[in-house]
Amino acid sequence: MKNIYIIGVGLIGGSLALELKRLDPTVTIYGISRKETTLDEAMSLNLIDRKATIDNIVNADLVILSIPVDAAVKLLPSLLDTIPEKGLVIDVGSTKEAICKVVENHPKRKHFLAMHPIAGTEYSGPKAAIYDLFQNKTNIICEEDKTDEALKNKVLNFFTTIGMKLRRMNPESHDKHIAYVSHLSHISSFMLGKTVIEKEKNERDIFDMAGSGFASTVRLAKSSPEMWTPIFKQNKVNVIETLEEYITNLTHFRDMMKQDDFEAIYNEMKNTNHIKDILKGIN
């Protein structure tokens, strides 16, 4: 891989750029973005070697599509139209069904590999790019049998080298599970932040009384609305399902409190403590 194009040089795209360059300093990393200022920032942070446009990918070995999922779905077909025979396009979005669907009948489908490297922080943009973001994290690979074997292996090998555990899953299962373990957490966090901000008009009280527990539960409310709105839109059915179950559980908790059934509340918490064992497996 000599010519690597990164469309969207933010947290994920930028962090992948860092790893690619570290592994092979001779590669040329091209940055593509709607905003010139993003490319300037990526250049000054040494994330990319050159600025480029979509037309330039005719010489690409690898194109990494790391932009909001709605824009990714729109852009992918034309990328496949343009990608050369030696090239592969991968996408790294948080939803997989829509993007796999949009190119299912594309004549160059085998030049695409859908994946979701489950790594990130609550920050965004070029400045959010960091080394070692992917170490010991999981990368969900979808429909890999539809991708050219040789093109695919080179890229999967890269992700293994930077420390990712690869896991295969169909796009539908991915979107269903990720709604529970990621998308719901973001809504929970955003609405918790909203509830507290609304109530505590005098912010000094929040500053002073909020501890590390609060900070931990609302951390995701710092996430980018530009990235998350299209995720919720694309995964609407699954997200609504998880959200309704969450609301049901919270309402049940409230009812137990109203009924002074604190024995049941104790048991609810005791049973959920079991999350300890599950969290042990997460970095």
Place this chain on the structure above:
Amino acid sequence: MKNIYIIGVGLIGGSLALELKRLDPTVTIYGISRKETTLDEAMSLNLIDRKATIDNIVNADLVILSIPVDAAVKLLPSLLDTIPEKGLVIDVGSTKEAICKVVENHPKRKHFLAMHPIAGTEYSGPKAAIYDLFQNKTNIICEEDKTDEALKNKVLNFFTTIGMKLRRMNPESHDKHIAYVSHLSHISSFMLGKTVIEKEKNERDIFDMAGSGFASTVRLAKSSPEMWTPIFKQNKVNVIETLEEYITNLTHFRDMMKQDDFEAIYNEMKNTNHIKDILKGIN
């Protein structure tokens, strides 16, 4: 302060023991607990110098009451009955109204100081005790004018020395605010954990797909039900109020999704991003 009794040698009591001993190695720290095994553990971890019982506090300079809030409210009056003229009892619980109320007419009220050092982790028991837990954290002091001046100053000075910012608040305001910035976070986290556990019967899927965001939002679901059930019970009215507002906000979010109003969803998140500035003030 020479003779210090700690009733409940867990996360908070044990961590205070570590700081007290570090500041003055000549103090004698006595541990009191319902469970002999807890005292054995506290002895072996060098958190306490000696095991004791309630009767022994007749020579106490300081008694730290750090047990679940229901047990604390029951025990406090008899502690004040027994405390000597030179002694002060402090409590460190997460609710302040009930405990202040139970001794409001006690003849030795001036030997009591109510506080809430807002510090902690999701762990509990003697093994959870750590150094520097209180550094740069806030300690809410309630009704300090009801406490003897000299006794109070010595103890407040200790908390300032270990790095705590002291803030004065009446018990009612404390309980109202803390419901938003602490108690609600715990319920949000417990119910999020429950929702995901219920759905994902096959735990491998959680292990593999859950990232740091999920871990962060459900971290508090590891908390001790023994400690948290009485907190919810004592702060029932405030907690139900916060919980209902949270459920209303989540339901509104769900409705916007159902109505495909993703512009409104974007705006909700954008407005809540403002939490960034609030979180900057929290460790």
